[in-house]
């Protein structure tokens with residue numbers, strides 16, 4: 001990906017927070033602590049609230065020079081001028097989103113535990129490939145499971161590799177060592193007693209892992 005955004009670090013994903021003031025305060029803490037990317041994900045808000053919250057997050061992300069990625073809905077991403085969108089298997093065709101989005105918009109793709117999906121995503125013009133869940137996820141307990149070997153094998157696509165699912169500061173290191181560029185986290189950051197300390201703890205895994 002030839003882009004101005006950091007290629008590695010903590011990819012924080014918002015929890016289902018319908019109080020927008022709270023959401024902004026929680027995200028501010030996490031960005032200040034050093035999260036590199038932010039995804040707006042809210043599975044409980046209706047359309048107008050999602051648009052409102054995404055719009056409110058944009059200047060905050062701009063202030064911290066962090067890309068704002070909109071989960072599930074590339075049309076919302078385009079409508080508010082977000083930096084990107086993340087699409088899973090139920091979120092529409094990657095090719096259609098790629099064609100419709102302005103040049104430079106980040107397009108992320110869920111590949112679960114499947115290298116064939118990653119190959120297709122790369123061919124469709126995705127900017128990163130996401131795998132997981134690597135561990136039992138409190139947020140998505142029934143998510144299918146992936147193993148670190150997938151991250152190694154996915155190096156062939158030459159795209160940033162994102163790892164997700166039940167990742168904590170204590171279990172992130174093997175994923176970074178296996179090639180994860182971005183560690184995507186919801187509960188490990190936002191449900192932590194001290195979310196800023198949690199972000200810093202994830203970041204220490206990147207310092208610990210030898211650079212490839």
Ligand SMILES: Cc1ncc(COP(=O)(O)OP(=O)(O)O)c(N)n1
Nearest residue numbers: 071086087088089110130162164184
């Ligand atoms: C970075 C990242 N990776 C994976 C997902 C999961 O996307 P999806 O499978 O569409 O599931 P939902 O998030 O929509 O429940 C993600 N959002 N972000």
Ligand SMILES: Cc1ncsc1CCOP(=O)(O)O
Nearest residue numbers: 137139140165166185186187
């Ligand atoms: C969206 C998603 N896709 C696979 S696991 C997951 C949830 C990640 O949340 P957590 O970091 O709390 O496990």
Ligand SMILES: [Mg+2]
Nearest residue numbers: 072087088091
């Ligand atoms: Mg989705």
